[in-house]
Amino acid sequence: MKIMAGNSNLPLARAITGYLETPLTDASVRRFADEEVFVEIHENVRGEDVFVVQSTSYPTNDNLMELLICIDALRRASAKRITAVMPYFGYARQDRKPGPRTPISAKLVANLITQAGADRVLAVDLHAGQIQGFFDIPTDNLFGAPVMAADIQARYGGGDLMVVSPDVGGVVRARALAKRLDNAPLAIVDKRRDKPGQSEVMNIIGDVRGRTCIMIDDIIDSGGTLCNAAQALMDAGAASVTAYISHGVLSGAAVSRVDNSALKELVITDSILPTEATLASKRIRIMTIAPLIGEAIRRIADESSVSSLFD
Ligand code: R5P
Numbered sequence: 001m002k003i004m005a006g007n008s009n010l011p012l013a014r015a016i017t018g019y020l021e022t023p024l025t026d027a028s029v030r031r032f033a034d035e036e037v038f039v040e041i042h043e044n045v046r047g048e049d050v051f052v053v054q055s056t057s058y059p060t061n062d063n064l065m066e067l068l069i070c071i072d073a074l075r076r077a078s079a080k081r082i083t084a085v086m087p088y089f090g091y092a093r094q095d096r097k098p099g100p101r102t103p104i105s106a107k108l109v110a111n112l113i114t115q116a117g118a119d120r121v122l123a124v125d126l127h128a129g130q131i132q133g134f135f136d137i138p139t140d141n142l143f144g145a146p147v148m149a150a151d152i153q154a155r156y157g158g159g160d161l162m163v164v165s166p167d168v169g170g171v172v173r174a175r176a177l178a179k180r181l182d183n184a185p186l187a188i189v190d191k192r193r194d195k196p197g198q199s200e201v202m203n204i205i206g207d208v209r210g211r212t213c214i215m216i217d218d219i220i221d222s223g224g225t226l227c228n229a230a231q232a233l234m235d236a237g238a239a240s241v242t243a244y245i246s247h248g249v250l251s252g253a254a255v256s257r258v259d260n261s262a263l264k265e266l267v268i269t270d271s272i273l274p275t276e277a278t279l280a281s282k283r284i285r286i287m288t289i290a291p292l293i294g295e296a297i298r299r300i301a302d303e304s305s306v307s308s309l310f311d
Helices: 010-020 060-076 105-116 129-134 145-156 168-180 224-235 254-259 276-280 290-302
Strands: 002-005 027-031 037-041 049-053 081-086 120-124 139-142 161-165 186-192 201-205 212-220 240-248 265-269 284-287
Touching: 002 010, 010 049, 010 290, 027 060, 037 060, 049 060, 049 290, 060 081, 060 105, 081 290, 105 129, 120 290, 129 139, 139 290, 145 168, 145 212, 145 240, 145 265, 145 284, 161 168, 168 186, 168 212, 186 224, 201 224, 212 224, 224 240, 224 254, 254 276, 276 284
Parallel strands: 002 049, 049 081, 081 120, 120 139, 161 186, 161 212, 212 240, 240 265, 265 284
Antiparallel strands: 027 037, 186 201
């Protein structure tokens, strides 16, 4: 087994190789003067089972091209099997046509990865489970929930826990976490805009008064969804609101929005390389998923069960 990495999240790739006690494959993934990506693998990979770790986070298109070109280089170097390990799968939110004459970019990206020569994909908390079906190659979707649940039990465990989905679309994810937290009760933040141009009204489904609320979502991007939901929960009488989010996209002013929000704490994973602002924030904590990904890689390489990781 060999682990190779693009430049999107080298600390995570190194942590995964640390878990697996195997060195990172010697390769350079660099730019020509005109910014074209160039990949050179400095060791033999002929007949090897190779895992390429690359999140397609910001700069999304550059990181995607790095992944595709790494896969192409490995295929031409006769690697036996190539697995695209994508701790964060960018373009995932474009998974359906929101209107006429719009693309389904998540499917296009899946096609690109497959056409480049990937034999398998390993992803974490895909925005929608059905994105697995966009790939016609085996695709494992790992869940951060067990890692999050252990952290929640240790820090916030007690009788007053309530799991909250920040929107109606996230209920399945929230229910799965609640199940892991001894069937904690569930609440839902329902955003409504009665007429175009009117401001959004937040309705809370469930009684959150006096509750330690744990919001769960796959992505925090601008932070709008979470920060507004946190405020609505506090206004409805919650004792505190903490958010556990798989992918800290945190674009634009998101970090300062979180810092000035009603959130007690935002916990994200290291699926995306944190920015300086994220690292400097006292409100944001980062949990590593390197052991989870490392263990899944080990099991794929050993041809043993990955799903049993979540039993
Ligand atoms: C949406 O369906 C996702 O699950 C997130 O809720 C969304 O991407 C968060 O975006 P933002 O932080 O910009 O509100």
